[in-house]
Amino acid sequence: MTPIQIAIPTEAVNSAPMSSSLRNRGWMAYGLGIVLTSLYAIVYWRPETFGAPQTVWFWYSAVYTLVVCMFGVKKIIDYRNERYHMLRTVSLVTVQLLLAFILPNMLQHSGHGEFYFSYFWPLKPEYLFPSTLHPLIDSPDRLRVFMGWWSVIMLVVATPVLTYFYGKRWYCSWVCGCGALAETAGDSFRHLSSKGPLSWTIERWTIYPVLVIIIGITALLWYVDAHPDPALQLYADTANRIYGFVIGGLFSGVVGVGFYPILGSRVWCRFGCPMAALLGILQKYASRFRIETNQGQCISCGNCSTYCEMGIDVRSYAQEGKEIKRASCVGCGVCVSVCPRGVLRAS
Ligand code: SF4
Numbered sequence: 624m625t626p627i628q629i630a631i632p633t634e635a636v637n638s639a640p641m642s643s644s645l646r647n648r649g650w651m652a653y654g655l656g657i658v659l660t661s662l663y664a665i666v667y668w669r670p671e672t673f674g675a676p677q678t679v680w681f682w683y684s685a686v687y688t689l690v691v692c693m694f695g696v697k698k699i700i701d702y703r704n705e706r707y708h709m710l711r712t713v714s715l716v717t718v719q720l721l722l723a724f725i726l727p728n729m730l731q732h733s734g735h736g737e738f739y740f741s742y743f744w745p746l747k748p749e750y751l752f753p754s755t756l757h758p759l760i761d762s763p764d765r766l767r768v769f770m771g772w773w774s775v776i777m778l779v780v781a782t783p784v785l786t787y788f789y790g791k792r793w794y795c796s797w798v799c800g801c802g803a804l805a806e807t808a809g810d811s812f813r814h815l816s817s818k819g820p821l822s823w824t825i826e827r828w829t830i831y832p833v834l835v836i837i838i839g840i841t842a843l844l845w846y847v848d849a850h851p852d853p854a855l856q857l858y859a860d861t862a863n864r865i866y867g868f869v870i871g872g873l874f875s876g877v878v879g880v881g882f883y884p885i886l887g888s889r890v891w892c893r894f895g896c897p898m899a900a901l902l903g904i905l906q907k908y909a910s911r912f913r914i915e916t917n918q919g920q921c922i923s924c925g926n927c928s929t930y931c932e933m934g935i936d937v938r939s940y941a942q943e944g945k946e947i948k949r950a951s952c953v954g955c956g957v958c959v960s961v962c963p964r965g966v967l968r969a970s
């Protein structure tokens with residue numbers, strides 16, 4: 624059943640009209656999709672088209688950060704009555720600007736090597752590879768030793784603890800650079816995520832295999848590190864290169880961002896991100912986070928489902944008075960904000 628649109632109680636969502644060609648899969652949306660996918664394909668696979676690859680990647684990162692900052696300001700204005708959304712947007716923009724742009728460039732230029740304190744394995748798989756960890760942890764440079772241990776401790780200690788208390792929102796909605804772009808520039812397209820059961824099935828058949836594959840590649844690389852074998856090393860390196868091309872480039876960039884205007888802003892987070900898969904498993908089975916519903920108050924308007932960027936049919940849970948404890952929920956809190964009856968509560 625198509626959700627009926629009714630007035631939203633606060634200035635809680637993107638202010639641009641949803642019927643516009645850009646936000647409603649019209650010709651403008653397809654045009655933008657083609658431009659974005661083409662640009663991503665060139666930057667990932669033919670950067671020399673625009674100049675020296677190193678320079679192209681610097682400018683790509685600069686433009687990405689600028690877009691997050693500009694649309695972050697827009698989002699804060701759009702959601703100005705919602706403290707939670709303002710705070711998490713400020714967090715996303717700040718992390719992107721400081722930890723994902725300024726600091727990595729400063730580290731590189733000061734001879735410590737580029738490093739992103741806001742990305743962890745398995746989203747940044749090389750941060751747990753022996754070829755990355757050995758040179759960091761064995762380095763005479765104490766800052767590089769800190770980087771190595773930061774990667775390990777954030778994954779092994781901080782991730783389960785923070786996810787236990789806050790669900791995957793601590794990362795997906797407050798820290799991650801992919802989430803930062805989705806929540807700012809992608810906010811206009813959040814309603815485009817498919818809510819059907821087929822999408823949910825596809826989601827589970829794509830995101831968990833990606834996690835399994837990267838666990839396998841990482842394990843193989845550590846095995847070869849402990850038991851050197853040139854044939855196995857070649858096999859592991861090849862698997863890693865293919866993973867980088869298909870998942871790191873094609874899925875996360877070309878499809879993940881290029882398809883914003885067609886499939887919604889969280890295509891990558893929903894169908895491909897191994898970090899989201901890992902956090903989702905922890906959220907479902909080892910976290911206090913859930914969205915509670917108050918069945919008696921629900922008027923079935925469908926606003927919550929419409930604006931869920933992860934394609935969760937929130938309304939169906941609300942109608943049955945069931946709590947929402949879905950692995951895919953990124954805890955954005957927009958379903959809570961757009962409900963005119965105060966049915967939903969994140970806890
Ligand atoms: S269920 Fe609500 S909090 Fe979770 S992703 Fe959907 S809109 Fe965001």
Ligand code: SF4
Nearest residue numbers: 921922924925927962
């Ligand atoms: S939970 Fe709220 S937003 Fe969702 S269908 Fe019910 S009344 Fe509408």
